[in-house]
Amino acid sequence: MAPIPALEHVSNPLVTSAQLLTLKSLENDDGISTWFAHFQLTSAAGILLRLSQEVTAHAIILLQRFLVSSSTNDRRSFSLKNFSAAAIYLGAKVSATPVSPRSVINVYTYLTSKASPLRFVNPAGPSTNVEPKSYFVSEGTYERERQRLFVCESMILVGLSFDTRVALPYTLALTYMQALGVFTTNMSLRVLEHLNAGLVSPQLLHLTHQPNALAVGAIYLAARETGVKLVERNWWEVFDVDREDLGFLVLSYGSMANFAQAEMEKWKNGLLPLD
Structure with a gap:
């Protein structure tokens, strides 16, 4: 039997409520x-x-x-x-x-x-x-x-207190799709696209949610977009994800296209300071 991976290999330290509130107050800066x-x-x-x-x-x-x-x-x-x-x-x-x-x-x-x-x-x-x-x-x-x-x-x-460890959701997502019996090329591509989009999300999804939740959210949305039928019951609970987190992630992934388009419209009006 393969050894069970240590917790730090499948989970990340998440931002605190205080950090998010501080970040919100600094957005204007x-x-x-x-x-x-x-x-x-x-x-x-x-x-x-x-x-x-x-x-x-x-x-x-x-x-x-x-x-x-x-x-x-x-x-x-x-x-x-x-x-x-x-x-x-x-x-x-x-x-x-x-x-x-x-x-x-x-x-x-x-x-x-x-x-x-x-x-x-x-x-x-x-x-x-x-x-x-x-x-x-x-x-x-x-x-x-x-x-x-x-x-x-x-x-x-x-x-970062010299802690550079990061657990990523890519392998988990592919494993979950295989477990659900929905592993297809189109489906996997959409899942990976959503996970990559989440990296630049204004909600900083990779700092607020664990890799298993990120993977499940991407699978749920990709299945809806590609017409793949998932099991009817609350399958996400098997992967330790609750309905509230799933709904937030699906909305966040789904809004990325509109957010990116709005940002591109802003860029037309002037350059961003890079130096």
């Missing part, structure tokens, strides 16, 4: 739009660095934990771009696919340049005549950015 954009920046960096989705998700959650637990002064000591870079560097470092500081700095310089495909950087799209030298990193710039990267990495580690 930092802006949920800015946070949303930088979570996307972290995701784009993971893609260009050829990191797996699990490593990128790990980095985004580390960044979210730091932003929620840190003070306003700590967050403002460097730009969110710097903390995003440090999170992706740290997430990769504790994985089987570490990346070099130079690679991280080169990618972030490109993603925040006029050649960037990110809409919150270039609302009208990347320029077609951008010279590569505009996102070339000189040795002097590299040394300065490398020092910022290491300082921000240290701040994240201290802010």
Whole structure:
């Protein structure tokens, strides 16, 4: 018989009510739009660095934990771009696919340049005549950015009490679908899409709900969207998820498309501060 995994491998520390109230009071300062954009920046960096989705998700959650637990002064000591870079560097470092500081700095310089495909950087799209030298990193710039990267990495580690463990819902979701007998390609793709969207949700779903609940919520919504019939009884209770949490997660996942569209409309009116 396979050993039962330790609790810390299937669960995460969740934010407290006090932290959520503090976060709500600070939204006018930092802006949920800015946070949303930088979570996307972290995701784009993971893609260009050829990191797996699990490593990128790990980095985004580390960044979210730091932003929620840190003070306003700590967050403002460097730009969110710097903390995003440090999170992706740290997430990769504790994985089987570490990346070099130079690679991280080169990618972030490109993603925040006029050649960037990110809409919150270039609302009208990347320029077609951008010279590569505009996102070339000189040795002097590299040394300065490398020092910022290491300082921000240290701040994240201290802010998280050096606890970088993150339990992700991806494997649980696929296992649950197999247990329910609904594992199909279309269904699994929709589930993974919802879990990935949850990483950039303004509700910070990965900080407020355990991986089993995130997985069940994604399965429930994906089944409705793809027309897959699930068992009639309260099957989610088998996976230790109550109806209230399930309803909240389904609404949160389902609202992400409208939220993202609204954010894109805001980006058309001006650039977000990245430095």
